[in-house]
Each structure stands twice: as C-alpha cells, then as structure tokens.
Amino acid sequence: MTSKIAVLPGDGIGPEVIQEALKVLQRLSTVFKHDFHIEEGLAGGAALDVVGVPLPEETLKICRSSDAVLLGAVGGPKWDTNPSPLKPERALLGLRKELGLYANLRPAKIYSALLNASSLKKEIVRNVDLLVVRELTGGLYFGEPRGIERSHGQEVGVNTLRYSESEIDRIAVVAFEAARKRRKQVCSVDKANILETSQLWRKVVSAVGERYPDVPLTHMYVDNCAMQLVRNPAQFDVIVTENLFGDILSDEAAMLTGSIGMLPSASLGGNVAMYEPVHGSAPDIAGQGKANPIATIASVAMMLRYSFNLQAEADAVERSIESVLAAGLRTGDLYQTSSSETLLTTSAMGDALANAI
Ligand code: IPM
Ligand code: MG
Numbered sequence: 001m002t003s004k005i006a007v008l009p010g011d012g013i014g015p016e017v018i019q020e021a022l023k024v025l026q027r028l029s030t031v032f033k034h035d036f037h038i039e040e041g042l043a044g045g046a047a048l049d050v051v052g053v054p055l056p057e058e059t060l061k062i063c064r065s066s067d068a069v070l071l072g073a074v075g076g077p078k079w080d081t082n083p084s085p086l087k088p089e090r091a092l093l094g095l096r097k098e099l100g101l102y103a104n105l106r107p108a109k110i111y112s113a114l115l116n117a118s119s120l121k122k123e124i125v126r127n128v129d130l131l132v133v134r135e136l137t138g139g140l141y142f143g144e145p146r147g148i149e150r151s152h153g154q155e156v157g158v159n160t161l162r163y164s165e166s167e168i169d170r171i172a173v174v175a176f177e178a179a180r181k182r183r184k185q186v187c188s189v190d191k192a193n194i195l196e197t198s199q200l201w202r203k204v205v206s207a208v209g210e211r212y213p214d215v216p217l218t219h220m221y222v223d224n225c226a227m228q229l230v231r232n233p234a235q236f237d238v239i240v241t242e243n244l245f246g247d248i249l250s251d252e253a254a255m256l257t258g259s260i261g262m263l264p265s266a267s268l269g270g271n272v273a274m275y276e277p278v279h280g281s282a283p284d285i286a287g288q289g290k291a292n293p294i295a296t297i298a299s300v301a302m303m304l305r306y307s308f309n310l311q312a313e314a315d316a317v318e319r320s321i322e323s324v325l326a327a328g329l330r331t332g333d334l335y336q337t338s339s340s341e342t343l344l345t346t347s348a349m350g351d352a353l354a355n356a357i
Contacts, residue, residue, distance in 0.1 A: 002035040003308050006066035006272075008043040008059065011088055012281025013291035013346075014072025020293035020350025021070060021300050024317060027354040028304075032313050039066065043095070044074025044088035044281075054091040060098055068307040069095070069274040072296065073281035088281075096136050100270030102167070103174040104134040104246065105302070106278055108253040108263060113325040117258030117334050120230060127234035128256050131182065133175040134246025136267055138167045139197075141243045163197045163242065165204050172208035174268070175240035179215045185237035187218045189225045189245055201242065222249070229253055254278050259333040261292030264299035266306055273307050275299040285332075289345035292331040294321055297353055320356035324349070 007022070009015035025036045041059035048054055054074070063069045074088040084090070095101070110118070110128040118125045143160030150156070172188070179186045188205040190198035202219055209217035220228065222245045228235065229252050241249060254260040263278040277295030285291060298321060304314040328341045329352050335343045344352065 002037050004037045004066045006063045006069045007038050007040045008071045010043050010072040010074040011045040011076045012073055012283045012286040014281055016291050016346050017293040017296040018072040021296045023350045023354045024297050027357050028313050043091040045076050045079045054088050055094040068303050071276040075281045076283045099272055101267035101274055102137040102269040103171055104136040105266045106132040106250040108257050110257050111325050114258040125256050130236040131238045132250045132253055133240040135171040135242045138163055139243035161197050168201050168204040172205045175238050176212040176215050179238040183237040184215045186215055187220050187239050189220050189222050189239055189241035191222050261295050261333045263295050264302050266302040275303040290332045291346045292333050293346050293350050316357050320353045323356050324352045
C-alpha cells in the first residue's frame with residue numbers, strides 16, 4: 001500500500017526536524033513494507049522568498065491531492081515586519097481554513113524518563129495525560145471585521161470574536177468522541193462570565209454533552225484553567241476550547257512535559273489532515289543541529305494512527321521515543337549536565353529513533 005504525504009518543511013528548525021521525520025518514515029517503510037510517497041511543498045518564509053506569497057496555490061494543490069500533510073514550522077525575524085497578509089504564519093492559517101481543519105488535537109503526556117525535566121515538581125506532573133482539543137478555524141483568528149483603522153485622530157485595532165452554533169457543535173463532538181477513547185471526561189473552557197460567545201459555547205457544548213451520557217462534562221473559566229494547569233494538571237482528561245484560548249493553554253500544557261519540543265499535534269476535520277509539532281520555527285537555534293525532532297516524529301505517529309489507520313506502525317514510533325528517552329538520549333532542550341544523559345544533535349536523535357524501530 002502507498003500513502004501520499006505532502007511535506008512542508010517551512011522555516012527555521014522546520015527543515016531540520018522534518019528531515020528526521022523522513023528518516024523515520026523511511027525506516028517504517030523498510031520494516032513494515034508500507035510505501036510512503038513524499039511530495040515537498042513551499043510554505044511560510046521559504047515560500048515568500050521564492051514566490052512572494054506564504055501559501056502558494058501549488059502548495060495547496062499538493063496538499064489537496066495527498067492523504068495527509070506533515071508540516072515543520074513557519075516564521076522568522078526576516079519576515080516579522082511584513083504586512084499581515086505576507087507574514088509566514090498566514091500559511092498556517094490558510095492551510096487550516098482551506099483544508100477545513102477545524103479540530104486541533106494537542107496531547108500532552110509526561111514520559112516517565114522526563115519527570116525531572118519539567119519546571120514543575122515531579123509530584124505535580126507525574127500523572128499528566130491530557131488532550132487539548134482546540135477549535136482551529138473560527139474565533140478571533142478569522143472573525144470579520146478585522147484590521148487597523150483611523151478613528152478620531154488615532155489608530156484603532158479591531159478583531160472580532162464570533163462563533164456559530166454549528167462551529168461549536170462539531171468541535172464538541174470531536175472532544176466527546178476523543179474522550180470516549182480515553183478516560184471519559186471533558187472539561188469545556190470558556191469565559192462565560194463575560195463573553196456572549198462563551199455563553200453560547202457553554203450552551204451548545206452542554207447540549208452535545210447530553211448525547212454523551214457516559215462522558216461527564218465540566219465547565220471552567222479560562223483564567224482558572226490556566227491556574228489549574230500548573231496547580232493540578234492531572235485532573236484533566238480532554239480540554240475543549242475556542243481557538244485563542246486553545247493556543248495559549250496548549251503552550252502551557254506543553255511545558256508540563258518538560259519541553260515544547262516533545263509535543264505533536266493533529267489538525268482534523270477536512271478530507272486531508274495536517275500534522276505538525278506544537279513548537280515554532282525557533283530561529284535562535286536554527287541550523288545548529290540543536291532542535292528536538294521528537295515533536296515532529298510523534299506527529300508522524302499521530303498521522304499513522306489518524307490518517308492511515310496504521311496502529312502497529314504508530315505504536316512502534318511511540319515505543320521508539322520511550323526507549324530512546326529511557327536510554328538517557330537527549331537533545332539540548334532536555335539535557336541536564338549533572339546526570340548520566342547523553343547529549344545528541346538533531347540528526348543523531350533522528351538516527352537513534354529510526355534505529356529503535
Ligand atoms: C500554533 C501557533 C500558531 C497559532 C501561529 C504560528 C500562527 O502558535 O499553532 O499554536 O497561533 O495558531
Ligand atoms: Mg501557539
């Protein structure tokens with residue numbers, strides 16, 4: 001069988017971590033005799049430099065004709081002063097919108113070998129195993145009107161927070177379905193004490209909850225959730241929330257596990273799903289072999305599971321991550337000098353993971 005993957009390396013450490021993910025795919029095809037057909041496309045700053053737009057039509061075409069998309073990272077100081085439509089980040093927003101990827105799954109699970117790597121106490125992070133289900137194509141990221149206008153002699157910035165019932169319903173369904181395969185708890189996060197969109201959010205999520213009597217639903221205000229994530233993160237199973245809250249809370253959840261360099265993500269909802277590490281392009285360490293490829297390789301595992309239904313292959317990738325960490329192999333983001341750990345480059349970490357499969 002052949003699976004077609006659109007690969008968008010992007011900017012900064014993107015190409016480096018993608019290269020390691022390709023090593024792992026190569027290894028999987030040898031071990032499991034499954035063919036992966038890779039087609040690369042330009043996205044972000046890499047596309048701006050070559051064709052002048054962050055998301056070329058050609059790239060969208062490659063993505064639409066693939067079975068899944070694997071993305072590295074986009075963005076960097078070189079393009080920071082570009083006007084909004086010409087920022088590398090627009091590639092991500094465009095891909096999410098054009099491919100209809102309204103559901104972003106960001107699991108945060110603590111690896112036992114990394115208990116000491118978290119900035120929080122061991123006792124607090126020990127049992128962390130949560131999933132942030134972030135709405136990805138609505139809210140402030142896409143609401144109209146938006147822009148910077150002049151009014152009464154000064155500039156005024158405007159963004160619009162807007163959610164329809166159907167947008168809330170479908171993301172809630174994703175959360176409840178995911179919870180059924182986990183510990184069967186959904187916590188919906190909003191700001192219903194202030195925002196009307198959140199009041200509607202709460203009403204619709206509760207109505208969906210009635211269709212899932214086996215999955216208890218709780219509601220939490222976003223400020224309290226930010227606090228609970230560092231106070232007692234093990235209380236959470238599935239967190240479902242709107243786009244901007246999910247952006248912020250998923251970075252916070254990522255840090256519980258020791259490094260944002262560990263966390264994968266899947267964006268689902270359309271015909272073609274997209275997989276990418278939660279971290280950004282990290283321009284400060286780009287090109288130095290310091291990046292941690294694990295988040296991208298764990299994203300490959302999610303791709304194998306969700307897009308290709310290759311469960312044994314996904315298990316093999318996840319087990320390789322566990323065994324490599326248990327053996328004390330670390331990239332710089334996780335390495336602690338005082339211990340018996342071995343510091344690896346990005347590429348050596350990719351080799352270790354591929355060899356462990
Ligand atoms: C993320 C990132 C993006 C977002 C940026 C790069 C546009 O922070 O995927 O979380 O805000 O969604
Ligand atoms: Mg983010």
